[in-house]
Amino acid sequence: MSFNKILIRWYSNNKRHLPWRETTDPYKIWLSEIILQQTQVKQGLPYYEAFIKSFPSVFDLAKADENTVLKLWQGLGYYSRARNLHSAAKYVVNELNGVFPSNYKDLLKLKGVGDYTASAIASICFNENTAVVDGNVYRVLSRYFGISTPINTTKGVKEFKTLAQRVMDTRQPADYNQAIMEFGAIQCTPKNPDCSVCPFNNSCVALQKNVINELPVKLKAAKPxxxxxxxxxxxxxxxxxxxxxxxxxxxxxxxxxxxxxxxxxxxxxxxxxxxxxxxxxxxxxxxxxxxxxxxxxxxxxxxxxxxxxxxxxxxxxxxxxxxxxxxxxxxxxxxxxxxxxxxxxx
DNA sequence: AACTCGGGGGA
DNA sequence: TCCCCAGAGTT
Missing domain, CATH: 3.90.79.10 (Nucleoside Triphosphate Pyrophosphohydrolase)
Incomplete structure (x- = not known):
């Protein structure tokens, strides 16, 4: 079976039940994706629930004060996400009559929406064949294919984006994208993954070469x-x-x-x-x-x-x-x- | 290409 | 301690 088919099967058997997986409403998917940037599901979940409760639609979010939005975001960090979220909501309401952009290219125009988030919304909500590349995808692809190009370089970003797009399932973009991310979060974990139960343990290059813990390669950040x-x-x-x-x-x-x-x-x-x-x-x-x-x-x-x-x-x-x-x-x-x-x- | 932007959690 | 987390924007 192919790489993407195995992933999608694994996903159907192992996925967590999360509130944003019960909908394809682009407003809710967008909100969840912004919250989950550089944030673990466990930490972001209560914030998602609070935002949906306070702002059930993009109209509610657009007419709120920035202080109210920031207060609800308090404690989650990276506060530009909240400011950009609010700004984008006002843009969608005032310029697009409250109708969300429905493709990758137009989604990119929203403040706070970059390559990853545009790909996620386009695939999950509109079935567009755009591959996501987040921290999970870097880890899964670098290990499975045995790629040691540093992921935080221009070369690495381009290489992994191209590879992700190539191996993506072309008929189930929504499930495939969520599958590879969930797989990275649950099975192909950063430290000490249990490869004995991995569906790829006979084909993973990193496992065969015994370099699971060396991948992905990432250049060190400066000291604070x-x-x-x-x-x-x-x-x-x-x-x-x-x-x-x-x-x-x-x-x-x-x-x-x-x-x-x-x-x-x-x-x-x-x-x-x-x-x-x-x-x-x-x-x-x-x-x-x-x-x-x-x-x-x-x-x-x-x-x-x-x-x-x-x-x-x-x-x-x-x-x-x-x-x-x-x-x-x-x-x-x-x-x-x-x-x-x-x-x-x- | 390098830097900046938070806070929580795991080993 | 160090690293990672469903990254994006600025310099």
Missing amino acids: KKKYFNFLVFISEDGKILLEKRVGKGIWQNLYQFPLIETPKKITLKRFESLVKEHPKLKNQSFELRLYNEEPIIHKLSHQHLHTTFYIVSVETLDNGIPKEKINAYPVPILIGNFIETFNFN
Whole structure:
């Protein structure tokens, strides 16, 4: 039996029952694919359910505030996905009368939809013969065919896309694409796959050459840079606090945080206190500064390690402060969210 | 082509 | 620790 037939048979016997597999509604498939970018099914599933509940259609999503969308996305990371999701929803509603693009080429025009996602939606919803290439596909193809071209190079990307398209089943694109991804997630796992029960254990090149754990080949990423974040948690006597929106480039765009002072390295409380005295909010009133966490919290991102210290700043009054009861309405990075959960604002 | 963008989980 | 996860956009 052929490679793709075996995959599709394996899929019909082993697939998980997931909510987005009960539909071919392009809105729901699109939403699921955006959520699942660089995200495991287990982590993304509750977010998918919450989004469908809050925004049953693309019209509901399009008319929401960005803050509401980001709040629902809070904790999932890669927040540009949420901003682009919202932007694309407005585009579909306002420019396309709410009708989703129905082919690969037009799907690519949606913000946040790249080669993978356009291929996934086109095949699953519209039966278009476009092969997906995600992390699972790289792993399955590199092992089965014994290909050691690094997957995170231009050459590798082109080579695997071409191969994926060539071996794809031409009559069942929806099932085939989902089959090879599911196979990578369940059977052909990154570490220690159980090849003894694999339907390809008599034809897999990597298994025959005993190089399963060497494939796929991936060039190493640079080491993350250290940054030093000092958050000022202002609290006024009448129970108001201060949040600011992150604008411009960098992480957490359009999310909220406490006023931040970034320093080149770890700073002592004494030096920080003299620095804080110059803060605009503190020019005209006395304040009390209290160190919240003695040991910095190290929040690890893909390319940065954030050495984080929170300072409680008690003041008399706060212009533009928000009532502390309303703090949970704002989308915040999980680093801030964890602090809010732990800290007692009474 | 290299870099940036999160957070969780497995070994 | 290091690597991976149904990748995309920017520089």
